[in-house]
Amino acid sequence: MHTKASVQSVADTARGIVLATVEIAARPEHVFRALTEPDQVVRWWGSDEAYRMTNWEMDIGVGGHWRSEGRNADGTSFRASGKLRRVDRPTALSMSWMSDWDGGQASVVHYALEGTTRTTRLTLCHEELVDRPDACRAYAEGWRLVLGWLQQYLAPQSTEAFFLLRLNPPRPNFSEDMSSEEVALMKLHFGYWATLLQAGTAIAYGPVADPGGTWGVAIVRAAEMDAAWVLTDQDPVIRSGRGFRYEIFAMPQLMRGE
Template identity: 45%
Template sequence: MAGNERPRAIADVSAGTILATVTIAVPPERVFRAITAADQIPLWWGADNMYRTTKHTADVRPGGAWRSEGKGADGRDFHVQGEYLEVEPPHRLVMTWKAPWDGDNVTTVTYTLEAIGTGTWLTLRHEGFGPRHDSCRDHGQGWERVLGWLGAFLAGEAGVKAPGVFHCRLIPPRPDFAFTLTEEERALMGRHAEY
């Protein structure tokens, strides 16, 4: 049986493309359902400390529309939507992605699912960011989290222990933080490193 492995994502900002992968310990048919079914996506897409998808609608066919809605940890509503371009259960799903936080630019997400033993090797490609390097980088980090949530959700069904990984991104208080530390900040960073 294939076990769950930690997801990985690489954002090639110069090409405007993200490539993410994860191994999941359930068959492609189950993974495909988890990434397309309206009753499944709200069960796993999100975390209370970031955002939570609360509603998903999907007409899973070429030309069909999809939309996810939810609430951020700050209480703000959000949505993302698109159209299915290719639907080949349980091996391939291609869809557009249009998010207000990305200026309503339209990008393309491709899921490829390959059977490996009794599990699935999922590859995700998100492309079309063009010169929006920050958006590409941020979406890359987001996809790594999303594939982690998906893997953890499906691992529970498969009786597999999901990898215990905590991801965080430290944001410095100012752009030149590393070069202009005060003595108090330097001491705090030292204590943090010792911990």
């Protein structure tokens, strides 16, 4: 079991700034994804004891809008929104920030990601909180929780974990109208997963006959979520750049018969 470094979060009420840092056992690209992709954000941002993010939308690009909705532990709802000011994937992200729990007052949040192939140091700066000491202190505590949730999501405390990988094709009718080039690409895809199955990394894989459109599924064992993302990044269909996209779900338990 690996030990996690604690999240550092400090409020400078005189300058109206919150500065928070955390070390995450994941590559910068995967941290950036977790911060921006809606299907990921709603899985990790929140807890039953505090609040849960229930919806997240983000138009990636300078000037793009982002908006979120959530529900507090007492059942009340909240919203936050803003515009993106800087997008340098995967090293920097800045956005204006307005939330209804803060009276809709404007502030700015910056993320800076520095890392290697295995670790990312995430630094967050929430500024333009001058003359608002209570809000500054509240945001410092809030970001401490948020970065802790993000850290746990990307690198759960376990020597081995299992993950369900969903492969979304570039179009709903992909399985019905594949071109000859796409047929050849899928053969490489299945060959890749057959190798992982033989190695014991993959537990199972195959297509799912969803009435809304066929998609692929795989169950893998990995030390952490970042390792699962590495597996997807190496899939020939992802490397092809043809519009395939993976979603990853952690599995707290994997029940298997002998």
